[in-house]
Amino acid sequence: MTPKYETHENDVLIIGAGGAGLRAAVEALAQGASVGVVCKSLLGKAHTVMAEGGIAAAMCNVDQADGWRTHFRDTMRGGKFLNNWRMAQLHAQESPDRVRELEQWGALFDRTETGDILQRAFGGHTFKRLCHVGDRTGLEMIRTLQDRGVQQGIDVYMECTITRLLKDGDRIAGAFGYWREQGRFVIFKAKSVIVATGGIGKAWKVTSNSWECTGDGMALAYEAGAELLDMEFVQFHPTGMVWPPGVQGLLVTEAVRGEGGILRNKNGERFMEKYDPKRMELSTRDVVARSIYTEVKEGRGSPHGGAFLDISHKQAEYVKRKLPSMYHQFKELADVDITKGPMEVGPTCHYMMGGIRVEAETGRTSVAGLYAAGEAAAGLHGANRLGGNSLSDLLVFGRRAGLAAAEHARAVGGPAVDSAQVDEAERQLLAPFERTTGENPYTIHGELQDMLQALVGIFRTEEDLVRALGELEKFKARAGLMRVEGSRLFNPGWHLSRDLQHMLVVAEAVTRSALARQESRGAHSRIDFPKTEDAWGKKNHVITRDGAAMRLVEVPVAEMPEELKQILAEDK
Amino acid sequence: MSDVTMRVFRGDRDGGGPVDYRVALTPGMVVLDALHAIQAHQAPDLAVRWNCKAAKCGSCSAEVNGRPRLACKTRMDALPLDKPITVYPLKAFPVIKDLVTDVSWNYKVNAKIPAFTPRPDVKWKMEQRDVDRVQEFRKCIECFLCQDVCHVLRDHGKKEQFGGPRFFVRVASLEMHPLDSVSRTKLLKEELGIGLCNITKCCTEVCPEEIHITDNAIIPLKERVVDEFYDPLTMLVRKIRGAKRD
Ligand SMILES: Cc1cc2nc3c(=O)[nH]c(=O)nc-3n(C[C@H](O)[C@H](O)[C@H](O)COP(=O)(O)OP(=O)(O)OC[C@H]3O[C@@H](n4cnc5c(N)ncnc54)[C@H](O)[C@@H]3O)c2cc1C
Ligand code: SF4
Ligand code: SF4
Ligand code: FES
Numbered sequence: 001m002t003p004k005y006e007t008h009e010n011d012v013l014i015i016g017a018g019g020a021g022l023r024a025a026v027e028a029l030a031q032g033a034s035v036g037v038v039c040k041s042l043l044g045k046a047h048t049v050m051a052e053g054g055i056a057a058a059m060c061n062v063d064q065a066d067g068w069r070t071h072f073r074d075t076m077r078g079g080k081f082l083n084n085w086r087m088a089q090l091h092a093q094e095s096p097d098r099v100r101e102l103e104q105w106g107a108l109f110d111r112t113e114t115g116d117i118l119q120r121a122f123g124g125h126t127f128k129r130l131c132h133v134g135d136r137t138g139l140e141m142i143r144t145l146q147d148r149g150v151q152q153g154i155d156v157y158m159e160c161t162i163t164r165l166l167k168d169g170d171r172i173a174g175a176f177g178y179w180r181e182q183g184r185f186v187i188f189k190a191k192s193v194i195v196a197t198g199g200i201g202k203a204w205k206v207t208s209n210s211w212e213c214t215g216d217g218m219a220l221a222y223e224a225g226a227e228l229l230d231m232e233f234v235q236f237h238p239t240g241m242v243w244p245p246g247v248q249g250l251l252v253t254e255a256v257r258g259e260g261g262i263l264r265n266k267n268g269e270r271f272m273e274k275y276d277p278k279r280m281e282l283s284t285r286d287v288v289a290r291s292i293y294t295e296v297k298e299g300r301g302s303p304h305g306g307a308f309l310d311i312s313h314k315q316a317e318y319v320k321r322k323l324p325s326m327y328h329q330f331k332e333l334a335d336v337d338i339t340k341g342p343m344e345v346g347p348t349c350h351y352m353m354g355g356i357r358v359e360a361e362t363g364r365t366s367v368a369g370l371y372a373a374g375e376a377a378a379g380l381h382g383a384n385r386l387g388g389n390s391l392s393d394l395l396v397f398g399r400r401a402g403l404a405a406a407e408h409a410r411a412v413g414g415p416a417v418d419s420a421q422v423d424e425a426e427r428q429l430l431a432p433f434e435r436t437t438g439e440n441p442y443t444i445h446g447e448l449q450d451m452l453q454a455l456v457g458i459f460r461t462e463e464d465l466v467r468a469l470g471e472l473e474k475f476k477a478r479a480g481l482m483r484v485e486g487s488r489l490f491n492p493g494w495h496l497s498r499d500l501q502h503m504l505v506v507a508e509a510v511t512r513s514a515l516a517r518q519e520s521r522g523a524h525s526r527i528d529f530p531k532t533e534d535a536w537g538k539k540n541h542v543i544t545r546d547g548a549a550m551r552l553v554e555v556p557v558a559e560m561p562e563e564l565k566q567i568l569a570e571d572k
Numbered sequence: 573m574s575d576v577t578m579r580v581f582r583g584d585r586d587g588g589g590p591v592d593y594r595v596a597l598t599p600g601m602v603v604l605d606a607l608h609a610i611q612a613h614q615a616p617d618l619a620v621r622w623n624c625k626a627a628k629c630g631s632c633s634a635e636v637n638g639r640p641r642l643a644c645k646t647r648m649d650a651l652p653l654d655k656p657i658t659v660y661p662l663k664a665f666p667v668i669k670d671l672v673t674d675v676s677w678n679y680k681v682n683a684k685i686p687a688f689t690p691r692p693d694v695k696w697k698m699e700q701r702d703v704d705r706v707q708e709f710r711k712c713i714e715c716f717l718c719q720d721v722c723h724v725l726r727d728h729g730k731k732e733q734f735g736g737p738r739f740f741v742r743v744a745s746l747e748m749h750p751l752d753s754v755s756r757t758k759l760l761k762e763e764l765g766i767g768l769c770n771i772t773k774c775c776t777e778v779c780p781e782e783i784h785i786t787d788n789a790i791i792p793l794k795e796r797v798v799d800e801f802y803d804p805l806t807m808l809v810r811k812i813r814g815a816k817r818d
Contacts, residue, residue: 041621043679044714045629103696106688106749108703108710115697133707139628140710150679151687181668210623244600250626329626332645333600442612486617489584490669493616 005422009189010036010155011409012402013174015162015217016196018046019138019391020374022145023098023398024194024405025154031406036155036188038177040212043158044146047198047210048394051138052253052325054120054130055395056388057095061116063127068092069567070126075389076568078124078284079353079382080522081537082230085560086360087380091389091396098395099131107144109133121258124284124386135253135325141391160186162216163498164425165193165224165370166417172224172369173415176425180495183488185426191412192405194363195221195356195372196398200234200510203503204349204457205449208240208251214499215506217376221356222505226365228543229378231506232513232524233353235385236458238288240348242306247333249348252309252326254387256343257281259322261311263292264342265300271307286384286523289347293458296346306346312339347458351390353381353523354513357542363401369408369415373401383522432497438483441496448475448503456511461527465515472508479504512552513541576648578606579656580618584669591615592656597648603659604632604643607671619670627780630715634671635660640717640778643671662720675716681735684763688746691753702750709745709789711781712738718775718785724768735764737775737785744789747796757800760793769794 012028014021017039028035039046058071071092076083103109103117109131110118119128133140150156162177166187174189197217201209222228239252257263263281265271275291276283283291292307302308311319316339320327323338330336330343355378356365363371374394381389432438455468479501484494519533520526539554560568575594582591593614595606604622611618623629625644632643637651637658651657665673718737724730735743743756743764760766769790776785783789 041623041631042675045621045623045631047623049629049713050624050626100696104690106746108698108706108749111698111700111703115699133710136628136711139713143710147682147687150683156679181672181674210625210629212623245598246601246605247625325626325628332627332647333602335600440612440616442616446612484616486615490619490672491617492611492619496616 005185005187007187007189008036008155008157010034011190012036012192012194012405013038013188013190014194014196015175016046016198016374016376017043017146017156017158018048018196018198018374019141019145019394020376020398021046021194021196022142022149023395024196024373024402025149026145026152027399027402028406029149029152029154031403033406033409034155036157036190037149038157038160038162038175038188040161040180041159043156044142046142047213048138048142048391050210050251051141051391052135052251053122053255053258054132054137054388055095055099055141055391056122056125056129056386057099057131057392058092058127058129059096059099059117059119059131061112062119066127066129071129072564073567073570074125075380075386076382078384078386080384080532081382082521082540082557083382084360084379085558085564087397089564090360090400091380091393094396095392098392098399102141102144102395105144105148107140109140120255121282122387123254123257123279123282123288125388130258130388132255134321135255135323137391161495161498162220163429164421165220166421167224167367168415168418170368171415172367173417176422178429180490183491183494187417187422189415189417191409191415192369192371194401194405195370195376196374197376199352199375200503200506201349202499203448203452203507205453206240206249207349208237208249209349214503216499216502217372218355219502219505221365221367221370221372222509222543222545224367224370225545226367226370227357228509229354229357230382230513230540231354231509231543232517232541233383233522234349234510235285235351235353235523236289236347237350238285238292238347239309239345241334242302242344242346243304243334250329251348251350252343252345253323254285256309256311256323256326259311260314261309262313263288264308264310265295266302267300269300271295271300284384284386286525289458290525292345293347302344304344306344308342309345310342312341351375351385353383353385354378354510361400362404363397364404369412371401371405373397383524429498432482432484432494435481435483438481439478441482441484441493441500444475444478444482445496445500448500448507452507456507456514459525459527460514462515465511468511469508469515472504472511476504508550509543512550513543516541516552576606576653577656578610579658580607580610580670581660582618582670583667585667588667590658597653601648602644603634603636603646603648603657606648607643607659619668619672621672628713630713633662633715633717633720635662640720642715642717642780645780662716664720664726665716677731678714678716678719678738681739681764682742684759685739685743685746686754686756686759688749688752689754690751694751698750705788706745706748708783709741709748711783712741713781714738715780717778717780721774721778723772723774730765730768733765734768737790739764740766740769740793741783741785741789744793747793755800757797761797761801766790766794766797
């Protein structure tokens with residue numbers, strides 16, 4: 001043990017206080033475990049708070065014909081069949097109960113005429129399926145879970161950043177981090193650790209993601225020996241704001257299209273008729289994002305390089321009631337009244353389908369005692385996620401990971417913390433302070449974002465991806481020499497210096513996987529391999545650490561039981 | 573476009589003062605963009621909280637030209653640009669560093685409030701018109717601007733006796749939940765000190781979510797406290813009718 005550090009001990013340590021982390025915490029606590037939750041921001045500010053459109057669950061409150069089977073089928077089809085079928089099945093079966101639970105803990109969803117939870121249409125969902133609260137569903141979810149967790153007695157360590165997972169031999173032992181407020185180091189000792197750190201969007205220039213989304217958990221798990229799955233699948237949401245510059249990338253919820261919004265190019269053409277005449281604006285996100293991108297590229301874009309999204313044909317009062325935050329967002333930040341005229345929108349880096357490879361039932365990784373859930377984990381969404389399927393993912397698999405982590409903690413003894421690992425983690429963090437010369441992390445980050453945006457974006461080619469790998473090597477070298485100014489007290493530059501290392505790991509994993517997959521599928525579009533190939537549909541990509549090098553292997557997609565195949569075959 | 577001067581508080585628990593930075597204006601720029609530009613090019617250690625950049629998370633609260641506001645929602649072009657724009661941390665809470673303040677007290681107050689407790693064997697049916705009012709309260713993004721502006725906290729520092737408008741909103745969201753079964757009026761009176769509020773409405777004016785904090789939350793709660801403590805009969809009748817929803 002290293003007595004020189006403040007140390008906290010819990011049965012289950014959860015890294016991340018978004019929907020996945022909090023749902024896991026509530027469950028682990030219900031199992032009798034002592035639970036600690038660490039997060040980089042204040043409690044209640046995690047990325048989940050920004051989710052707008054809703055939670056997908058086949059409650060059948062609006063469309064009685066819905067059911068888990070249809071939800072399962074939609075999810076698999078949306079994911080182009082690369083999904084882990086078992087996760088897709090559990091998700092479809094369990095999400096209605098998870099939503100009801102939220103209601104029982106105090107969440108207040110919009111209602112139907114008969115007093116049930118109202119559901120709205122969303123891209124790729126056959127039926128009206130998204131339970132929502134106007135366009136602030138994430139806020140409702142995170143508040144409900146946070147209050148529940150706090151009332152039940154979780155230990156919350158907020159504004160604390162984990163920079164390394166600690167191991168005791170092959171098993172997990174806890175994590176090392178620092179309090180952002182004073183820059184003081186801290187050790188968390190735990191029998192089980194759940195990574196629920198969310199996405200990676202901040203590695204790209206145009207993104208809907210907050211500063212927190214730097215792929216920390218994926219990089220930390222990878223460094224601790226866990227596997228990363230299907231990292232090539234990065235979702236570009238079709239509708240981000242494009243103007244003014246300060247809000248570029250900010251999300252325009254799919255609920256705008258769910259409520260009847262129409263996309264047009266500068267000639268006033270409803271261009272989705274060309275790309276997906278059947279589903280039009282409510283096609284899946286990969287298709288709509290590529291369509292907008294193509295329109296712009298071929299010279300039919302809006303003045304600031306996007307498409308027009310129009311909801312002004314609906315009653316102004318209705319728009320304000322169903323999409324209040326969109327109304328305010330455009331009015332206040334872009335001087336556009338969406339009840340009177342169109343918005344300008346374009347693709348924005350939004351969601352990571354890939355992530356830590358987990359077992360479907362438990363969220364268990366290949367490292368004993370290490371679990372993952374939420375956006376940081378992979379499997380459910382395959383090659384493309386349907387809107388609304390993330391919030392339900394957080395609830396279903398957050399709960400399952402919490403359950404399994406608590407069971408594991410009951411079964412094992414306390415781990416030992418290895419002081420050599422702690423010392424190394426400390427050295428790594430302090431190095432940028434010790435240099436008297438070196439670049440500012442903001443400069444490197446900005447250029448990394450530009451590079452990924454240009455070379456590892458919506459459309460990819462071998463040439464670009466190979467170049468990107470070369471560029472990444474240079475970025476790594478530069479990051480190894482960067483310098484941080486100021487003190488350790490709440491220092492965002494210092495924080496970014498560590499985040500940058502995580503982004504570099506994740507970016508390399510994305511680029512390598514994208515280069516290897518010689519086809520186009522879901523969110524992964526290769527200009528040099530435009531077709532979707534059956535043979536590739538049978539393969540997932542797994543990345544592991546091999547010394548200092550990254551190793552990529554193909555693994556077969558798990559075979560689905562006959563009855564599930566039946567479901568997929570129905571209603572073509 | 574032209575440059576503008578940002579006069580930003582730099583300092584920590586031990587003190588500090590304003591520092592001027594010149595920032596190039598861009599179209600549609602908000603105060604948070606200007607702070608980020610300072611971070612990227614001039615002061616990488618400038619501490620400011622933010623997450624969503626879309627007025628959804630309530631992280632970026634600060635006092636801009638003396639007024640509590642969300643930095644991500646405050647347009648530069650709505651401020652007079654011929655003078656320096658001042659950006660200070662929230663005054664009601666202790667400074668940690670620069671624009672970051674210690675708001676942990678709020679989390680402690682929140683933890684005192686009894687959770688939503690549904691009536692036994694309720695049917696989970698609610699009409700939209702019954703939830704409308706509670707949904708207004710649940711829009712709160714916990715920016716704590718209302719806490720900052722309320723004189724009971726800001727000028728009188730009564731953090732021991734007073735919960736502040738944010739938590740009256742939170743209590744209102746529970747008390748007026750159509751299916752909730754417990755009463756929090758004693759807490760309001762004795763621990764959250766609702767009596768100290770003299771309905772100045774300053775909190776309502778700064779709320780970025782446009783929650784009618786005083787009219788819709790505080791005043792009805794004050795009435796409940798009066799009913800329960802000074803007019804037990806009305807309260808009894810209300811209880812018998814099971815009419816928490818009045
Ligand atoms: C604008 C927007 C709207 C969306 N709308 C919807 C929607 O309507 N429906 C839907 O289903 N999905 C939606 N999504 C997607 C969905 O919101 C996210 O995928 C989901 O919220 C991720 O949740 P999470 O719990 O996995 O992680 P997050 O909510 O991102 O939380 C991650 C947590 O991990 C912590 N963390 C990260 N790294 C560290 C570290 N190193 N140390 C300590 N803590 C760390 C963070 O502080 C944070 O608490 C939307 C996404 C965006 C950006
Ligand atoms: S109305 Fe009451 S709570 Fe609001 S600012 Fe005035 S005194 Fe404070
Ligand atoms: S009530 Fe309004 S001002 Fe107060 S914390 Fe909530 S959102 Fe902010
Ligand atoms: S950054 Fe979220 S409210 Fe300003």
